[in-house]
Amino acid sequence: MSEVKGRFAGKVYIRRTQVLLPGMKVAEEPEGQYEFVNFELPQEEYFLPGHGLCAGCTIGVIARHMLKALGPDTIIVNPTGCAEVSTVVYPRTNWAVPWIHVAFGNGGSVASGIEAAIKALKRRGVIDPNRKINVVVFAGDGGTADIGFQALSGMMERGHKVIYVMYDNEGYMNTGIQRSGTTPLGASATTSPAGKKVPGNTTHKKPMAAIAAAHGIPYVATANPAYVHDMVYKFKKAAEAEGPAFLHIIQSCTPGWRFEPKYGIRILELATETGYWVNYEIDHGEFRVTVPVPRRKPVKCFLQLQGRFKHLTPEEVETIQAIIDRDVEAINKAVGREVIGPVDPSLPCIPAGK
Amino acid sequence: MTAQVLAPKERKVAQRRIALTGNHAVALAVKMCRPEVIAAYPITPQTPVVERLAEYVNNGELDAEYIPVESEHSAMSAVIGASAMGARTFTETASQGLGHMYENLPIAVGLRLPIVMGMAVRTYSAPINVWGDYSDVMSMRELGWIIYLTQTAQEAFDTVIQAYRVAEDSRVHLPVVVAYDGFWTSHVLQPLEVPEDEEEVMRFAPITRSWVKLDVDRPVSIGAVGTPEWYWEIRWQAVEALRGSIKVIEEVDEEFGKVFGRSYGLAVPYRLENAELAIVTYGSIFGLVKKAVDRLRAEGVRAGALRLRVIRPWPRDLLRKLLGHVDKVVVIDRAINHGGPLYGPMAVELEATLARPVYNVLATVGMRAIDTDMIYEGALKAYRGQWVPDEVYTIGLRGGP
Numbered sequence: 083m084s085e086v087k088g089r090f091a092g093k094v095y096i097r098r099t100q101v102l103l104p105g106m107k108v109a110e111e112p113e114g115q116y117e118f119v120n121f122e123l124p125q126e127e128y129f130l131p132g133h134g135l136c137a138g139c140t141i142g143v144i145a146r147h148m149l150k151a152l153g154p155d156t157i158i159v160n161p162t163g164c165a166e167v168s169t170v171v172y173p174r175t176n177w178a179v180p181w182i183h184v185a186f187g188n189g190g191s192v193a194s195g196i197e198a199a200i201k202a203l204k205r206r207g208v209i210d211p212n213r214k215i216n217v218v219v220f221a222g223d224g225g226t227a228d229i230g231f232q233a234l235s236g237m238m239e240r241g242h243k244v245i246y247v248m249y250d251n252e253g254y255m256n257t258g259i260q261r262s263g264t265t266p267l268g269a270s271a272t273t274s275p276a277g278k279k280v281p282g283n284t285t286h287k288k289p290m291a292a293i294a295a296a297h298g299i300p301y302v303a304t305a306n307p308a309y310v311h312d313m314v315y316k317f318k319k320a321a322e323a324e325g326p327a328f329l330h331i332i333q334s335c336t337p338g339w340r341f342e343p344k345y346g347i348r349i350l351e352l353a354t355e356t357g358y359w360v361n362y363e364i365d366h367g368e369f370r371v372t373v374p375v376p377r378r379k380p381v382k383c384f385l386q387l388q389g390r391f392k393h394l395t396p397e398e399v400e401t402i403q404a405i406i407d408r409d410v411e412a413i414n415k416a417v418g419r420e421v422i423g424p425v426d427p428s429l430p431c432i433p434a435g436k
Numbered sequence: 437m438t439a440q441v442l443a444p445k446e447r448k449v450a451q452r453r454i455a456l457t458g459n460h461a462v463a464l465a466v467k468m469c470r471p472e473v474i475a476a477y478p479i480t481p482q483t484p485v486v487e488r489l490a491e492y493v494n495n496g497e498l499d500a501e502y503i504p505v506e507s508e509h510s511a512m513s514a515v516i517g518a519s520a521m522g523a524r525t526f527t528e529t530a531s532q533g534l535g536h537m538y539e540n541l542p543i544a545v546g547l548r549l550p551i552v553m554g555m556a557v558r559t560y561s562a563p564i565n566v567w568g569d570y571s572d573v574m575s576m577r578e579l580g581w582i583i584y585l586t587q588t589a590q591e592a593f594d595t596v597i598q599a600y601r602v603a604e605d606s607r608v609h610l611p612v613v614v615a616y617d618g619f620w621t622s623h624v625l626q627p628l629e630v631p632e633d634e635e636e637v638m639r640f641a642p643i644t645r646s647w648v649k650l651d652v653d654r655p656v657s658i659g660a661v662g663t664p665e666w667y668w669e670i671r672w673q674a675v676e677a678l679r680g681s682i683k684v685i686e687e688v689d690e691e692f693g694k695v696f697g698r699s700y701g702l703a704v705p706y707r708l709e710n711a712e713l714a715i716v717t718y719g720s721i722f723g724l725v726k727k728a729v730d731r732l733r734a735e736g737v738r739a740g741a742l743r744l745r746v747i748r749p750w751p752r753d754l755l756r757k758l759l760g761h762v763d764k765v766v767v768i769d770r771a772i773n774h775g776g777p778l779y780g781p782m783a784v785e786l787e788a789t790l791a792r793p794v795y796n797v798l799a800t801v802g803m804r805a806i807d808t809d810m811i812y813e814g815a816l817k818a819y820r821g822q823w824v825p826d827e828v829y830t831i832g833l834r835g836g837p
């Protein structure tokens with residue numbers, strides 16, 4: 083991209099994330115009046131306390147609310163990654179539902195087999211045919227966007243009724259913060275370190291939700307644990323889908339993003355408040371932004387709390403702001419109105435008293 | 437004199453004689469075992485198996501979920517998932533396909549899943565060669581799978597049925613591979629006997645569902661992280677299950693003989709009584725080997741032969757018993773153990789078993805054809821002292837030792 087100057091010049095090509103795919107429609111109802119279904123979260127806990135996740139890690143927030151939404155008749159397939167190694171170290175487990183780990187790159191195919199087995203066993207009367215069992219893949223960004231991409235694509239293409247949840251901490255965190263296909267531009271990771279010549283990662287996030295939607299599956303959504311009701315609502319909708327559902331959920335990572343643990347949720351709020359992360363859903367091809375942002379904070383509010391972006395020059399931060407502006411513009415254009423508002427530099431990054 | 441020395445005379449089950457290729461015989465056996473989930477990816481020379489199974493499913497002859505996965509890595513993953521859910525499963529592969537699923541092979545063992553896999557053996561690239569040798573299946577030996585090497589379409593058919601019974605036995609719970617020669621068995625039309633009433637197969641090998649499963653009414657975590665404090669003990673159970681499976685394999689083979697009239701044993705001896713020279717090999721070339729033995733015997737050489745049928749678990753005691761008295765043991769290997777102590781994988785294992793040197797011979801690599809005369813000549817060289825133990829010799833390699 084010609085307008086990329088400085089240390090990124092010649093090294094990066096910035097794509098616009100295409101949200102509205104051919105054939106997709108903007109949903110009827112105006113996003114501003116989008117209402118969460120009013121429901122109480124169940125008291126029951128199926129993701130149990132006592133895990134080894136880092137302080138400030140939001141994987142637990144996602145897992146816990148996912149199981150509150152989906153209930154006990156849920157089978158979890160967990161590819162290799164932080165969630166697996168922190169929650170199921172023999173002889174302990176934090177999962178009060180059936181859980182299986184096989185390998186890193188095969189969440190989609192293991193779940194395909196489980197879902198197929200459920201169908202066959204229902205036909206043979208081994209499992210009650212009226213019983214609704216959710217099959218969920220709970221995978222990191224590496225296990226989804228990179229090594230597990232093929233298995234995921236095959237699963238979606240074949241139409242297995244599986245809820246695929248990608249928690250996106252924007253790197254291979256389990257192996258010590260290497261870059262992944264969803265690591266953002268400029269982030270320093272151990273395999274894309276901030277150097278004098280190259281200031282960190284030279285690619286921007288792989289648009290997994292759009293890629294999933296391009297498979298024509300019934301339900302795709304992005305979510306953010308800082309917006310719990312929106313996220314829980316999306317788990318429920320995913321469970322109702324009559325085919326594959328894909329949820330791309332941003333997740334803050336204390337050691338990987340390098341922030342103080344108390345900011346785990348705050349940073350995720352800033353991700354949405356800055357337009358860096360947009361919560362939307364694509365329900366049977368109908369696109370809808372579920373968390374509108376009337377006035378945006380500058381992206382530096384999101385970046386400056388994180389050590390992984392510390393090395394960026396103001397000019398490089400501007401490059402990232404430009405990417406977000408373009409993504410926001412594309413979304414607004416697709417929706418036909420300003421669902422994500424303009425940058426308002428007068429907004430405080432963190433409101434006083436918070 | 438025949439391979440079926442152990443077969444009892446009585447036959448309980450009515451059977452009919454038909455002709456099928458090895459691949460189609462395997463597909464038919466699988467169908468009779470009524471798997472609930474099949475996941476497969478095509479690769480020569482096994483493709484006709486998965487094609488035929490897809491036909492069975494689409495014609496309504498087999499009530500199973502058929503998952504046409506996008507790779508072998510996914511095929512093994514899907515059958516692992518389905519098996520973990522409690523379903524009877526099947527997949528089949530060869531060569532690069534096995535290589536592609538390799539990551540998941542030891543996982544099926546560690547999770548103790550009774551998966552049955554067929555394999556029409558084929559060599560590994562490079563150079564690319566779609567033809568049959570045993571380099572693929574030999575590369576599975578250290579992973580904990582039960583490994584059968586079969587000789588004919590009939591034996592492949594029978595062994596698939598035995599494999600389900602063994603794998604799902606609560607004393608075992610391990611995955612099983614049933615291998616047979618690519619092309620020489622997979623693609624050759626052979627006569628075989630199959631039960632008239634398919635239900636007989638299910639009566640012999642009913643689905644036990646006795647293994648640990650994903651069950652929403654009894655949640656368990658399968659595949660937990662095994663720290664250094666736990667991994668070894670857990671893995672050791674799989675080691676012990678494989679060791680103990682030898683008894684189950686024998687029991688099942690014997691009972692199969694009683695019901696279907698054919699059994700094979702762990703290894704198949706031929707004219708080994710008073711033998712001073714034995715030719716040991718595996719797979720379809722055993723027929724040629726037996727002819728070479730007959731010719732040697734006719735010429736006054738006390739020759740015999742032995743076919744390895746179950747190589748994991750390794751039937752050490754039986755092999756010692758059958759070969760202990762034989763002076764010269766010639767092992768014809770059909771895969772190369774590159775740079776090993778001997779260049780044939782089974783030669784290495786027999787040397788360790790017998791605790792004395794054997795004759796290490798390679799043949800049929802990349803499916804190079806051999807005949808009875810070539811085997812006869814090789815054996816004669818060993819007999820006459822022109823070949824010495826512990827060196828590498830070849831049959832059929834231009835310019836080879």
Ligand SMILES: Cc1ncc(C[n+]2csc(CCOP(=O)(O)OP(=O)(O)O)c2C)c(N)n1
Binds near residue numbers: 162186253
């Ligand atoms: C085939 C294979 N290659 C590499 C690894 C090493 N490995 C384990 S977890 C991991 C990264 C996981 O990243 P991600 O999926 O993003 O999950 P996270 O750790 O961030 O939760 C890697 C590279 C592996 N387990 N398997």
